[in-house]
Amino acid sequence: MIVAEGVQKSFQGRTILSDMSFGVKEGEIVGLLGPNGAGKTTTVRLLNGVIRPDAGTIRVGGLDPVTEGDPVRAMSGILTEGAGLYHEMSAVENLRFFAKLYGVKRADSRIHDLLRQFDLQAHRDKAVGQFSTGMKKRLGLAKALLHEPKLLFLDEPTNGLDPDGIREVMGYLKELNREFGTTILLCSHVLHQIEEVCTRYVFLDGGRVIEDGTLAEIEAKYLRTVTLRVETDLIVAGGQYAGYEAVRQEQAVEFALPSKDVIPGLLRQILQEASVYTAEIVNRDLETLYFQVRREHQ
Numbered sequence: 001m002i003v004a005e006g007v008q009k010s011f012q013g014r015t016i017l018s019d020m021s022f023g024v025k026e027g028e029i030v031g032l033l034g035p036n037g038a039g040k041t042t043t044v045r046l047l048n049g050v051i052r053p054d055a056g057t058i059r060v061g062g063l064d065p066v067t068e069g070d071p072v073r074a075m076s077g078i079l080t081e082g083a084g085l086y087h088e089m090s091a092v093e094n095l096r097f098f099a100k101l102y103g104v105k106r107a108d109s110r111i112h113d114l115l116r117q118f119d120l121q122a123h124r125d126k127a128v129g130q131f132s133t134g135m136k137k138r139l140g141l142a143k144a145l146l147h148e149p150k151l152l153f154l155d156e157p158t159n160g161l162d163p164d165g166i167r168e169v170m171g172y173l174k175e176l177n178r179e180f181g182t183t184i185l186l187c188s189h190v191l192h193q194i195e196e197v198c199t200r201y202v203f204l205d206g207g208r209v210i211e212d213g214t215l216a217e218i219e220a221k222y223l224r225t226v227t228l229r230v231e232t233d234l235i236v237a238g239g240q241y242a243g244y245e246a247v248r249q250e251q252a253v254e255f256a257l258p259s260k261d262v263i264p265g266l267l268r269q270i271l272q273e274a275s276v277y278t279a280e281i282v283n284r285d286l287e288t289l290y291f292q293v294r295r296e297h298q
């Protein structure tokens, strides 16, 4: 669905992307990650044909966004930080306006369905300027989905949302992907939120992609020491147990292990002398791995 190869982009002589390559297959939900200024938004704008690359190749659905921008935008929906809504217009007026612009067929029933889906029916006639951040985000998503795009570009889709709003939006994205196979490219800083929805990650730093893979692939490559947190009444003396570093923390003991393979043996040994209530690897979440990847590519 997306192919970017050797993409370069500079603004006023400043190189933002020096050699960016990555791909997204149909039906994937890919998280595009990177620090502030890494070029995530720039990448989305390049893929959407809003700006053109200085060098390299980009294909979206087999099309070149530079020369075939209109068909690319017709097959893709985009949610940017500001959502691009008209604040003096009501929710329904905004959707009608964009439906006309996108040439949406049976627009009234589509708008009705989207307002219901995003729980905005009661606010349909209210000016968007009076909307809360969450409502604007939901309306922005409804706008992006008006023409039933096969591909969605989402720039910080959960920014400014409360926990309920985040859960709702994430749940909706998963559902959209499951039901219609919508491909999603999602930029975010809030890594624990996107871990629930993304099938793969692309790490952008220093103008290029420094890593690319599923969480399991990244874990296999970067998780050197496994931190296992065991809720147990085991007595630990001298910071060691069974030859591993072991630190007691209130109700749990944290073990530093060379690999996952030693966990069953360790737990069997603990169970011979104490109770075990829970055991969990605590350092293989996306955020921990993200910092590890960046450290190793500095």
Ligand SMILES: Nc1ncnc2c1ncn2[C@@H]1O[C@H](COP(=O)(O)OP(=O)(O)OP(=O)(O)O)[C@@H](O)[C@H]1O
Binding pocket: 011, 012, 016, 034, 035, 036, 037, 038, 039, 040, 041, 042, 043
């Ligand atoms: N039109 C432009 N003209 C000049 N500089 C620009 C333009 N667009 C982006 N930049 C610069 O390019 C760099 C990358 O910006 P971009 O918004 O793509 O980063 P980002 O990874 O999305 O960052 P953030 O996480 O802060 O949203 C920034 O330094 C930004 O100031």
